[in-house]
Amino acid sequence: MAEIKTAFNASCQNCGLQKICFPTGLTQNEMNQLDDIVNRKAPLQKNQMLFSAGDKFVSLYAIRAGGVKVYSFSDGGEEIIHGFYLPGDVIGIDALASRVHMFNAMALDVTSVCAVPFNELNDLSTKIPHLTQQVLNIMSKEVVEGRLHSELLTKKNADQRIAQFIWSMAERFKSRGYHYLEFRLSVLHRDVATYLGLTPETVSRILAKLHQEKVVTWKKKEVHIHDENALRSLAGNHFCDSHSCAKVV
Amino acid sequence: MAEIKTAFNASCQNCGLQKICFPTGLTQNEMNQLDDIVNRKAPLQKNQMLFSAGDKFVSLYAIRAGGVKVYSFSDGGEEIIHGFYLPGDVIGIDALASRVHMFNAMALDVTSVCAVPFNELNDLSTKIPHLTQQVLNIMSKEVVEGRLHSELLTKKNADQRIAQFIWSMAERFKSRGYHYLEFRLSVLHRDVATYLGLTPETVSRILAKLHQEKVVTWKKKEVHIHDENALRSLAGNHFCDSHSCAKVV
DNA sequence: CGTTAAATTGAGGAAGATCAATAGAGGTGG
DNA sequence: CCACCTCTATTGATCTTCCTCAATTTAACG
Numbered sequence: 071m072a073e074i075k076t077a078f079n080a081s082c083q084n085c086g087l088q089k090i091c092f093p094t095g096l097t098q099n100e101m102n103q104l105d106d107i108v109n110r111k112a113p114l115q116k117n118q119m120l121f122s123a124g125d126k127f128v129s130l131y132a133i134r135a136g137g138v139k140v141y142s143f144s145d146g147g148e149e150i151i152h153g154f155y156l157p158g159d160v161i162g163i164d165a166l167a168s169r170v171h172m173f174n175a176m177a178l179d180v181t182s183v184c185a186v187p188f189n190e191l192n193d194l195s196t197k198i199p200h201l202t203q204q205v206l207n208i209m210s211k212e213v214v215e216g217r218l219h220s221e222l223l224t225k226k227n228a229d230q231r232i233a234q235f236i237w238s239m240a241e242r243f244k245s246r247g248y249h250y251l252e253f254r255l256s257v258l259h260r261d262v263a264t265y266l267g268l269t270p271e272t273v274s275r276i277l278a279k280l281h282q283e284k285v286v287t288w289k290k291k292e293v294h295i296h297d298e299n300a301l302r303s304l305a306g307n308h309f310c311d312s313h314s315c316a317k318v319v
Numbered sequence: 320m321a322e323i324k325t326a327f328n329a330s331c332q333n334c335g336l337q338k339i340c341f342p343t344g345l346t347q348n349e350m351n352q353l354d355d356i357v358n359r360k361a362p363l364q365k366n367q368m369l370f371s372a373g374d375k376f377v378s379l380y381a382i383r384a385g386g387v388k389v390y391s392f393s394d395g396g397e398e399i400i401h402g403f404y405l406p407g408d409v410i411g412i413d414a415l416a417s418r419v420h421m422f423n424a425m426a427l428d429v430t431s432v433c434a435v436p437f438n439e440l441n442d443l444s445t446k447i448p449h450l451t452q453q454v455l456n457i458m459s460k461e462v463v464e465g466r467l468h469s470e471l472l473t474k475k476n477a478d479q480r481i482a483q484f485i486w487s488m489a490e491r492f493k494s495r496g497y498h499y500l501e502f503r504l505s506v507l508h509r510d511v512a513t514y515l516g517l518t519p520e521t522v523s524r525i526l527a528k529l530h531q532e533k534v535v536t537w538k539k540k541e542v543h544i545h546d547e548n549a550l551r552s553l554a555g556n557h558f559c560d561s562h563s564c565a566k567v568v
Numbered sequence: 569c570g571t572t573a574a575a576t577t578g579a580g581g582a583a584g585a586t587c588a589a590t591a592g593a594g595g596t597g598g
Numbered sequence: 599c600c601a602c603c604t605c606t607a608t609t610g611a612t613c614t615t616c617c618t619c620a621a622t623t624t625a626a627c628g
Contacts (some may be wrong), residue, residue: 112471142466145555150470164463166458197450202444203450207416209458214413214421215392216465223398223472224516228616259575269617274576290625306394316465399579477584508607523608539593 082108082184083277085134100198105193108132109185116256120161120175120183127165131158136181137256141264142173148165151265153215154178154257158246160186160208167306179256223267229265230277233304236286251295253280255288280304325453330354331433336407341453348445351526356401356439357381362431364503368407369424369432375412378434382406384398385430386505400514402464403427403488403506405468407495408433428505472516480515482526482553485535500544505538529553545555 082105083098109129112122112166113136119128123142131138133155140161141151152173155161164173167186196204206292244250263273281287284299287294295301326528330335332353345353346563360376362385363369369380369387371530380387389410390400400419401422415437444451471480493499512522530536534550536543544550 142470144470144474147476148474150466150474152466152469164466166459167463170461173466196445196448199441199445204452206458209455209462210413210415210417210565212462213458213465214416214417216462216469217401217413217422219469220401220465220472221391223469224513225393225395225397225399258573260573264473270575271618272576272616273615277537278444278576507605509605519607520586520609521584524584527608 146306
């Protein structure tokens with residue numbers, strides 16, 4: 071069923087995120103087939119759910135604009151944040167095994183997504199084996215991402231976690247061709263704290279310090295990186311003991 | 320190429336782990352086809368590498384006996400442990416995107432594995448679409464596992480982490496039909512500490528406490544769970560504040 | 569413009585890290 | 599099979615980082 075394409079409703083071929091959602095590329099014809107099954111949803115408002123834990127798994131979602139946080143709750147009712155997703159990211163892939171979403175996905179801002187019905191994607195995959203590989207790629211990247219996050223949680227102190235978080239967001243903007251030294255980040259400091267295993271107070275204190283030291287400023291959803299090298303250095307791993315702390319190449 | 324099947328070299332059909340590696344089941348015929356591509360390797364000795372970071376990705380590995388730790392190194396040279404894998408687990412799936420292993424996998428003990436060459440698995444998948452689903456299942460479980468680990472790292476204190484670790488190992492043995500209140504666990508306490516984001520000293524102190532309280536004893540690679548309920552309770556999530564700490568159902 | 573949620577700032581405390589010294593395992597070679 | 603050597607685990611004393619609690623200030627949104 072053909073849809074009317076607008077600026078907010080572009081076909082995959084015209085979508086600037088094409089190379090990000092499907093980086094190894096599809097032929098024009100394959101792209102058209104994919105385009106036919108993709109469902110462009112009305113933009114989500116801030117705090118609106120894209121899906122919730124317990125929902126039946128129907129589609130993968132490619133983010134076209136805005137941002138999404140993926141989270142769950144511990145048995146104790148605390149929020150556990152698993153990641154923040156930006157345009158070009160694909161989410162929902164963790165529900166593949168159980169066919170039920172295990173996590174919640176909430177818009178951080180006005181957000182538009184493409185829904186890719188998984189059964190139809192599967193059918194299409196028999197005609198475009200390449201497509202299966204794409205899905206596998208996205209999943210294995212997700213596994214690797216998770217392990218990097220575990221590294222952050224087990225090996226880094228609060229300063230390093232925050233520096234790494236900001237720098238990793240910057241890199242993601244950079245890789246998508248956006249400004250990466252100044253960008254809007256609709257993430258609550260409280261949510262960053264949760265994601266990084268810290269308290270809001272600690273995040274606030276460290277951001278104050280980073281601002282004072284003219285490394286990075288994050289005020290009112292706007293991030294300004296003043297000293298890229300300093301930030302990367304803070305984020306990176308170091309050989310440290312009580313006597314010295316030498317930066318590693 | 321037909322292989323001679325021995326007790327250490329059983330076909331998939333005769334392998335007791337069949338339902339664990341491929342839980343939704345394959346037909347006899349499908350199983351035979353899978354069996355033909357599976358490569359049963361000679362057992363690995365303790366501390367021998369199954370694969371290393373940087374190795375070209377060729378095969379997935381299904382663990383038949385023994386155990387494997389998957390780890391990497393931080394830029395600072397510290398070991399980062401991402402998981403311990405037991406018979407019936409499949410590893411290597413994180414290398415799918417890059418076609419290069421990003422992690423190291425080392426035998427914790429004498430360990431035998433089945434190597435499943437991924438290209439041949441892929442070819443077979445075009446004939447057995449079901450098989451692709453199995454691979455996706457394993458991957459998405461891996462993603463979910465990683466998020467549970469992040470929950471542990473962000474939300475639990477040292478006692479809870481250790482209780483949860485031991486209990487989760489017990490559950491894995493249980494689900495595979497082994498003794499789960501007494502089992503051999505060839506994992507160094509030091510490695511557990513690394514995995515849980517703690518120090519060996521802390522692990523040692525808490526294990527001493529758990530032994531004293533007759534909850535669980537872990538000495539010389541042998542785990543004995545004396546009080547299953549207490550262990551589960553310690554591992555679980557609690558509503559806590561400074562005045563009370565009520566267990567949640 | 570008023571109301572509510574989020575962020576900031578300070579003081580005090582606790583969990584776990586660090587440091588150091590000893591005891592115990594496990595593996596190797598005589 | 600035992601003695602030795604090394605790696606791992608244990609135990610205690612001290613210290614640091616980050617959390618907790620409480621009080622304001624600031625921002626967000628109808």
